[in-house]
Structures are given as C-alpha cells and as structure tokens.
Amino acid sequence: MKIGVIGAGAVGVAVCNYVLALGNCRELVLLDQNKSKAEGELMDFGHASSLTFGKNIRLNAGDDYGMLANADLVVITAGAQIKAGQPRIELAEVNSRICVDIAQKIEQHAPNAILIVVTNPCDLAAFFIINNTGYQVHQVISSGCVVDTARLMKIVGDYTGLDPKNVFGYILGEHGSHCFMPASILGAGGQPIDFYCDNNGLARLEPQQLLEDVKQAGYEIFKRKLNTTHGVAASVYRIIQAVSLNEHSVLPVGVLVDGHYGLNGSVLSLPAVVGRRGLERVLEHPFTAEELAQLQQIHQQIRTVIESVSELTALAC
C-alpha cells in the first residue's frame, strides 16, 4: 500500500508514527506547505529503519503532490488550529477551503485513493470535498467520532474496571460538540451497561453526564498541551487498518448521509462498515425515537453551518 499524509504538524506526524511502527505499507509520503518541516520529519523517521524492529518503508517528503502518484490512501491533517476565542464558523471557512484545495490536488495524482479527513471541522471538510471534487462518496471518510468513541470506551472501562476494548458503544453525530451517545446500545463485557452496573455494585451511569465527560475529555487535553494528538492518531490508524486489511470493520466514521435515518446532505458519524473500498455501507441501528430526534437535530445544525460556509466560500454544497 502507498499511503500519503498531508500536514506535517502534530497530528500528521503522530499518524506517520503509527503507520511506520504498526503498518505494513510499502511507501509513505508526507507533504506540507512547509517543505523542510516535512522533509525533516521523514529524515528523522528514516533512522528508525536501522533498528531491528524498524520496517524498511520507502519514505518521501516535500510539498509536491506528484509524489502521491497512485497512492491508495491519503490522510488530510493540514490546516489551521482553532485560536482562542475564534468563532467556529471562521475555522470552518478557512479549513474547508484548505481541504478542498488539497483534495483537488490529490485527485490529480491519486484519483482512486481513499481519503481520511482529520482537519477540523473534519465532517464539514469531508462534506465539501465530496461536493467539490470527483471523489466518490465511498472514497471520502471523516475520522469523525472514532476518537470520541475511544474516549467513551476508556471512561466506561475505567468506571467498570474492564478493558476499554470490552466496552461497546458509540459516540455519533458530529465530531466535537454536536455529538450524541445512543445509550440504548451501550454495554460492558457483552452486557447492557445498566445490567452490568446493577450486578457489580456500581451506581448506574447517567447518559447525559457520560456524554459531557466525553466532550470534556478533548478540552481537558487541549487545556494542558494545546493540541490533541495520540488518541486521534490512533483512531486514524484504526481506520487505515480497516481499509488496508479490508476488515469490514464497523466504525463510527463520518460519512455522507444519503437517506440513512431519513437524512440527506451532511457528513455525520454513523456506524459504518469500512474496508478496502473505504465506506462499504452504513448500518441502520434500531435507535430509540429520542436518539433519532437527537440525530435529526444535529443534522439540522450541521446543515445551517454548511450553508453559511458555502455562502462564504462559494464551495458547492
């Protein structure tokens, strides 16, 4: 597999680290508008190949999109970080433009690639890429709520004293503040969460508080280190693994809604099957009426932002 990463910042480099340490691609290309930063990062990574566990993956770095020729998968992490006090719509405008521009350049050299969009707001950026490039719906995935779901699993794992991997649940909707947790499918150790708590001397978890804790988790990290990197990079690697090994994994990635749950015209994180084609299909879950109403409300909120960004940028929606 040939993998590209756009953006040699904190997240892009952390993704490269996962790919190089755990992945089995034959070539990795790191691009950034800051060419020398991208080059320096890959020169640094290159020395790991001298060590016994290091893999001899072909490394290329720079600012030339031609290096992505025939890439199978490209992760987009390039863009601006949110500044203190900056309105969300402003970041959405700036990064949607950047991501569409980048995707159009990638398309010239790797039209068959699967794109994983990480740059925030990742769901919005993925939506505009789908609507402003020749990429097909199945090729464009936002990393969406995979990281938020990982945070949920860790919090519930700590509470129940179980391996977070034995927690089942999803954070869905939009990555960030407009997400929701379908409490009806939350479980631990294969048991419904309330049943598990009742039988293990634990107070039941309050779904609204749990969702708040998940949302807060990202802010708590940001407050301390001014970015978030490891959790999101691991989440992106999880998606890369599902694509590269054609795993048919169900992941809460951001995908274009096209009639799913009665919604159209936004990118939302929904349980979706991910494999070599990228998005294979979206699963329809038997959500409660309240959960469906939450999903519809989030979709409406995103549509409002999409229309504002489209007006500001002239990007098609």
Ligand SMILES: NC(=O)c1ccc[n+]([C@@H]2O[C@H](COP(=O)([O-])OP(=O)(O)OC[C@H]3O[C@@H](n4cnc5c(N)ncnc54)[C@H](O)[C@@H]3O)[C@@H](O)[C@H]2O)c1
């Ligand atoms: N989706 C998620 O869960 C999640 C989590 C963390 C961060 N992020 C987002 O990922 C993005 C990157 O975060 P970071 O911490 O790596 O930021 P960073 O500032 O460390 O790195 C961004 C990099 O993008 C490069 N860049 C900017 N515009 C570019 C362009 N037009 N072409 C090529 N390169 C360009 C910059 O030179 C820089 O190296 C941000 O938008 C951030 O909000 C998303």
